[in-house]
Amino acid sequence: MTADTPITQDVLTIPRKLPDAKKVNIVGLTRDGLRDALLAAGTPEKQVKMRVGQIWQWVYQWGVRDFHAMTNLSKAYRAELDDKFEIALPEIVSKQLSADGTRKYLVKIAGGHEVEVVYIPETDRGTLCISSQVGCTLTCSFCHTGTQKLVRNLTAGEIIGQVMLARDDLDEWPEPGTGTGENGPRLLSNIVLMGMGEPLYNFDNVRDAMKIAMDGEGIALSRRRITLSTSGVVPEIAKTAEEIGCLLAVSFHATTDEVRDKLVPINKRFNITTLLDALREYPRLSNSERITFEYVMLKDVNDSDADARRLVKLIQGIPAKINLIPFNEWPGSPYQRSDWSRIEAFADIIYKAGYASPIRTPRGEDIMAACGQLKSATERERKSRAQIEAEAGL
Numbered sequence: 001m002t003a004d005t006p007i008t009q010d011v012l013t014i015p016r017k018l019p020d021a022k023k024v025n026i027v028g029l030t031r032d033g034l035r036d037a038l039l040a041a042g043t044p045e046k047q048v049k050m051r052v053g054q055i056w057q058w059v060y061q062w063g064v065r066d067f068h069a070m071t072n073l074s075k076a077y078r079a080e081l082d083d084k085f086e087i088a089l090p091e092i093v094s095k096q097l098s099a100d101g102t103r104k105y106l107v108k109i110a111g112g113h114e115v116e117v118v119y120i121p122e123t124d125r126g127t128l129c130i131s132s133q134v135g136c137t138l139t140c141s142f143c144h145t146g147t148q149k150l151v152r153n154l155t156a157g158e159i160i161g162q163v164m165l166a167r168d169d170l171d172e173w174p175e176p177g178t179g180t181g182e183n184g185p186r187l188l189s190n191i192v193l194m195g196m197g198e199p200l201y202n203f204d205n206v207r208d209a210m211k212i213a214m215d216g217e218g219i220a221l222s223r224r225r226i227t228l229s230t231s232g233v234v235p236e237i238a239k240t241a242e243e244i245g246c247l248l249a250v251s252f253h254a255t256t257d258e259v260r261d262k263l264v265p266i267n268k269r270f271n272i273t274t275l276l277d278a279l280r281e282y283p284r285l286s287n288s289e290r291i292t293f294e295y296v297m298l299k300d301v302n303d304s305d306a307d308a309r310r311l312v313k314l315i316q317g318i319p320a321k322i323n324l325i326p327f328n329e330w331p332g333s334p335y336q337r338s339d340w341s342r343i344e345a346f347a348d349i350i351y352k353a354g355y356a357s358p359i360r361t362p363r364g365e366d367i368m369a370a371c372g373q374l375k376s377a378t379e380r381e382r383k384s385r386a387q388i389e390a391e392a393g394l
């Protein structure tokens with residue numbers, strides 16, 4: 001073919017295997033996925049189970065990123081792995097530290113997109129709030145993430161990668177050859193899927209990543225230390241119990257369908273009754289104790305005594321804790337935070353009805369790391385204030 005030969009569409013669509021075709025990333029593969037990948041790369045069937053275990057331990061128990069450091073594998077095998085695989089994480093672009101110790105990481109994923117990850121230290125635990133999507137297809141009217149137009153699901157590797165990056169930053173990988181660190185208190189002891197995105201719209205990747213987080217021979221967090229928050233994707237709730245088994249939080253936020261339709265528009269598809277039916281089944285299916293109801297306190301919208309009483313009535317029979325979240329404002333947000341005395345009065349009604357009703361102290365507000373404020377600054381295309389207000393029915 002000469003230089004002037006026109007390149008036709010056909011030529012362009014012929015699949016080519018480029019010599020520098022991308023290496024397979026180990027991070028995010030389930031045990032079965034890793035097994036298949038090693039087999040495909042020529043690891044003998046007889047050895048593969050042992051190799052999966054060894055590599056898994058290096059990557060997820062000790063945080064090693066270099067195949068050459070995997071000293072219980074032969075040098076030749078290490079070189080072979082290095083040739084065909086990589087251990088790649090998303091990249092931390094910036095890190096902000098709040099006056100209260102909260103850390104917010106801006107993380108770059110493939111394609112140049114960015115997500116935010118927040119680490120919240122407390123006296124008895126350290127919680128990492130991770131993202132499951134860039135943006136969110138849902139448009140809850142009080143949520144900053146919901147104003148972001150661009151959406152893509154994160155891969156399992158990008159989801160578990162956020163946990164691994166935070167452990168790097170906290171310098172919390174046990175020394176190679178030692179245990180999982182279960183003996184002492186952990187800096188990163190809990191995961192909440194409460195960052196950007198709706199985790200149940202990215203079910204398979206979230207499940208695979210959380211399976212990795214829970215695997216006893218790696219990061220080894222118990223399923224009771226992982227909480228998945230959903231806006232109420234009813235068809236996936238039973239599946240979450242059966243296939244992940246973690247704790248569940250639900251963004252409830254309103255006590256009538258009329259108000260919830262405006263705040264959490266997925267309510268138009270799965271209304272309060274349908275949602276509560278699914279939630280009633282969750283503790284049994286997942287063998288967990290109680291469900292967290294998240295309730296954002298919006299001045300004069302959902303914060304009356306009548307709301308508190310309706311809420312208690314609605315959730316009757318469901319083992320529950322109600323987490324009251326003072327609304328965190330963001331530029332252009334169409335709501336105001338309820339007054340503190342109102343939040344306390346609301347909490348009191350719920351508490352007297354027999355439910356724990358903690359008020360979530362906003363953390364990391366000075367670095368826009370609080371609930372619902374996450375939205376990477378680089379994603380410039382956003383909805384206008386008018387559009388936000390119109391969608392909220394204001």
Ligand code: SAH
Binds near residue numbers: 136250372
């Ligand atoms: N998409 C999932 C998980 C991410 S949101 C969900 O909606 O549950 C995590 C929590 O922060 C949710 O309860 C959400 O409703 C709440 N939230 C969103 N925006 C907020 C804001 N501006 N102030 C306070 N909480 C907010």
Ligand code: SF4
Binds near residue numbers: 146196198251
């Ligand atoms: Fe999406 Fe959750 Fe924000 Fe709603 S509250 S827009 S579901 S991230």
